[in-house]
Amino acid sequence: MPRALLLENIHPLATDILTEAGYDVENRRGALDEEELIEALDGVSLLGIRSKTQVSSEVLARSELDAVGAFCIGTNQIDLAAAAERGVAAFNAPFSNTRSVVELVLAEIIALSRRLTVQNSSLHKGVWNKSADGAHEVRGRTLGIVGYGNIGTQLSVVAEALGMSVIFYDTAEKLALGNAKRVGSLDDLLGQADVVTLHVDGRPGNAGMFGAAQFAAMRPGALFLNLSRGFLVDYDALRERILDRSLSGAAVDVFPTEPKSKGDSFDSALRGLDNVILTPHVGGSTEEAQHDIGIFVANKLRDYQATGATNLSVNLPGLVLEAPRPGAHRVTLLHRNVPGVMAQLNEDLSRSGANVEYQVLGTRGQFGYAVTDVGGGLSADLLSELEALPTTIRARVIEIG
Template sequence: MAKILVTDGMDKGAVEELKNKGFEVTEKFFEPEELGENLKSFDAVVVRSKTKVREPIIDKALEGGKLKLIIRGGVGVDNIDVQYAKSKGITVRNTPNASSASVAELAIGHMFAVSRFIHTANITMRDEKWEKKKYKGVEIAGKTLGLIGFGRIAKETAKKAEALGMKVLYNNRSGKVEGFDKYEYCTLEDILKKSDYVSLHIPFVKEKGAIIGEKELEIMKDGAFLINCARGGVVDEKALLDALNSGKLAGAAIDVFEKEPTENMELVRHPKVSVTPHIGASTVEAQKRIGTEIVSIITEFFK
């Protein structure tokens, strides 16, 4: 039966199900310089965001003549050289449906945090500081949320934001989406100009670089908030820091970074920033759904 390597962890129930189906499953993380060599003896590898599967790793793995399938447990596949893998006959799959609700909830949670100083007060209170007068926040009800990208996660975010009384605008690279007329389709520039909160829901494309940089931040409303629970690199972190320091933005919420683990402590420690360590899909429910999807993909592929 096929041998499966799980490098970044997976729901235990899903691992057991694979084993019960006869698959040989190894759960172990390998550093990049070791991964390719070890992949020589596996038919499939399951990764999350920590493991990067780049061209040299793929080439080394193929020396074993076994690797046929790479699965990303999550949505984005920018940590895998997808086209190169496909050109070598390796199938690349992800689990786009499983974590949508969890990431959307985190985006909304971050919006509350930066709007009501939850991120800051949670720290200062522990330092025995009662700074009530400092924390005059804003309500999100009645505000405008602009979504850049309108895939599964953005749609979930829109639904939750609407329920909270927000007006929702969206931009999508393929144009207006049928069946969502209750939300207003806008150009990227109009999203930036009109939104009190801008939330990113797009992949990182190395060739395009940051989608939100100095120019885009300048277009945004004075006192707006930027939310990024999508991918690191889609926001220029230096430009974001400048916008926060100048007062152009009232705050930002960040779950993903240009480099992970991030070394940008100036951004992490900024009083206007709510931060989390790439935990969008880190819920019990999402991990169970991801595990279920992975089992289905592997079972179907090797049947």
């Protein structure tokens, strides 16, 4: 029975889906470090993680994985290039927790604008401090969104419904939704926004993108939020701006170093500051989001193994495949994207006596991925012949029941 390992408290529905597909599924609540993970992956073909477990090139080299599922949005915890080089497909959940993150952002903007954290703290200390000082409506204020992807665009629409004006900055060309306006640079956004919120991806080039210079460029009294990636921001610089009252508040959900498991100790330069909301990387942690993510990613892993489908893979050419004909053989070939591969594949198929009934090819940079359905018998040597080609990264023959 093939094995799957699910880490970091992934929703039970993922276990149900993979178990029904014939996998022996092991669940562990916390993350694993590199050596622990390598040991745990002995005999495992499918791995499911969230944001804490690092799937390094060493882990990939010392395991026999077929696919990795990130049960979250981000995939910077996976060495995607090394995974592709070893023919390991990687999938994530780019849409399933978008609404959960957007709602938390809006809740925090309102809480910070009304200084609810300060008022709440005073009452818990037994001090009645009713005052309108520093409290503002969000209606009419300008929200600056850095990164206009799935989360940024939905946040844009919902914030406008609250009466906010929205501006955004993105290095890629993006269509503005509603009345949102694109600005030409990050500095332009910082100089106009009453609230700045980060929603960029985890590519290495974004590391340290927001530091002392960016905080200095923000409007006096503005709010800052980061529910994106912890390594984007210099939190010591943010602390100074909160303490000198240059910024009136902040909300942070992600940190450069985070505990591996629930209940572990946590420390940050931002602890204990007035009007600063700290949350333990829970932007997408609603029951609804985790339910949807569990289904989405588990189905991607199952379908890749069962049919070779790579639609929405984050590291391999993405193919939406026709349903295979019962009784057919499906041959999948991940290869170097160079001339002559398809001709060689079809020559080998012909020599094996296969009748090609369906074939599709996708490319992504240096990689090509071909899927071929054949009728009739296949020679026992076909898979070995394909694996021996110098352009082959991984070949499979899937028997369709």
